[in-house]
Amino acid sequence: LGPAEGSAAVLLQPFVHQVGGHTSMLTYDEHTVCKPLVSQELSFYESLPLAMRQFTPQYKGIVSVHLKKDSLGNLTLIASPGLGQPDGAGGDPAVTLWHKCKWSHTQVTKTFKDSCPGKMLLRTDLQYHTDSLLEDANGKQPERKSHNPWGLHCHRQHLNRMSSKHNENKLHQFLLLENVVSKYSYPCILDLKMGTRQHGDDASEEKKARHIKKCEQSTSASLGVRVCGMQVYQADSGHFLCKDKYYGRKLSPEGFRQTLRQFLCDGNQLRTDLLEPIVLRLKALLAVIRKQSSYRFYSSSLLIIYDGQERKEGADRHLPFPKTHGANPSRVDVRMIDFAHTTFKGSKSNPNPTPHDGPDHGYIFGLENLIKILQGLSDGK
Numbered sequence: 001l002g003p004a005e006g007s008a009a010v011l012l013q014p015f016v017h018q019v020g021g022h023t024s025m026l027t028y029d030e031h032t033v034c035k036p037l038v039s040q041e042l043s044f045y046e047s048l049p050l051a052m053r054q055f056t057p058q059y060k061g062i063v064s065v066h067l068k069k070d071s072l073g074n075l076t077l078i079a080s081p082g083l084g085q086p087d088g089a090g091g092d093p094a095v096t097l098w099h100k101c102k103w104s105h106t107q108v109t110k111t112f113k114d115s116c117p118g119k120m121l122l123r124t125d126l127q128y129h130t131d132s133l134l135e136d137a138n139g140k141q142p143e144r145k146s147h148n149p150w151g152l153h154c155h156r157q158h159l160n161r162m163s164s165k166h167n168e169n170k171l172h173q174f175l176l177l178e179n180v181v182s183k184y185s186y187p188c189i190l191d192l193k194m195g196t197r198q199h200g201d202d203a204s205e206e207k208k209a210r211h212i213k214k215c216e217q218s219t220s221a222s223l224g225v226r227v228c229g230m231q232v233y234q235a236d237s238g239h240f241l242c243k244d245k246y247y248g249r250k251l252s253p254e255g256f257r258q259t260l261r262q263f264l265c266d267g268n269q270l271r272t273d274l275l276e277p278i279v280l281r282l283k284a285l286l287a288v289i290r291k292q293s294s295y296r297f298y299s300s301s302l303l304i305i306y307d308g309q310e311r312k313e314g315a316d317r318h319l320p321f322p323k324t325h326g327a328n329p330s331r332v333d334v335r336m337i338d339f340a341h342t343t344f345k346g347s348k349s350n351p352n353p354t355p356h357d358g359p360d361h362g363y364i365f366g367l368e369n370l371i372k373i374l375q376g377l378s379d380g381k
Contacts, residue, residue, distance in 0.1 A: 196366070198214065
């Protein structure tokens with residue numbers, strides 16, 4: 001297993017169901033993921049309003065990580081849950097994240113297959129603007145990949161940054177968060193960048209201008225929401241179809257609507273049974289966001305999740321779903337993620353934030369349009 005720190009050491013791998021974002025997510029255990037700690041995000045989770053808890057991943061604590069590199073070039077991240085973790089939080093004395101900088105195609109395929117039952121592959125339309133994660137012996141990018149490459153792309157970039165900027169003994173703190181897709185057999189995930197503004201209050205003028213331009217040239221400006229990533233299981237082929245943020249930035253409002261439709265299509269039919277549960281959940285979130293005065297969720301994402309697994313034979317797809325928030329046959333979920341640029345009155349990480357009054361109207365605008373478009377799909381428009 002490499003340089004383990006004791007019998008409790010386990011191999012942690014990139015989170016293979018990461019469909020968007022630029023921060024590397026890692027699988028800590030079956031129900032937990034971890035990501036680099038940002039003080040603003042930690043402050044958000046530590047003071048999370050009760051009403052928002054059902055719409056965010058559960059915060060599980062902090063883990064300290066340091067980087068090691070062996071003589072063979074393996075980059076090793078050793079995580080010690082006991083260091084830097086809140087009082088009373090449990091955890092193994094040491095966890096080893098062991099990773100070769102270049103994964104073989106076989107390793108990646110096995111990682112993804114181990115995370116989902118049965119045999120399935122991913123079909124991807126991703127076009128990387130940087131070097132591809134996987135290359136063949138001649139350095140060429142394969143046209144088809146049997147995994148979702150986005151999370152691995154983020155992971156390799158993060159490891160390279162850590163190894164080039166920091167020495168081996170430097171401790172890095174990571175957040176431990178609920179793996180919100182762990183209960184799904186074939187997790188279909190839509191990652192939506194919410195709001196009409198993406199830059200944080202602390203952004204440099206250069207970064208501010210860059211983010212404003214991205215918003216103006218995408219559906220962020222016209223709809224208050226844009227596609228940041230997607231994977232959807234295709235029952236007819238046994239593959240996942242993937243899209244990335246570069247695809248999402250190019251979409252027109254009509255293209256955005258068609259992508260929502262594609263997200264709900266399993267290759268055989270449109271999953272109209274999912275529309276009502278998703279809309280109900282989004283309306284519930286909208287009601288909560290409207291009450292969060294001073295909060296601005298800049299650059300945060302919204303995940304819409306459902307299970308692509310076919311229902312049991314004999315299940316009637318046309319039975320109406322109950323209008324409650326209880327048990328849901330469609331196993332639909334809606335979660336807010338990525339709060340590194342979220343600001344609010346009383347934030348520990350920023351005691352003197354830029355004052356914002358009332359709720360996040362840009363986020364509300366995006367939610368309202370998202371609901372309208374989904375209702376239009378339900379009406380056959």
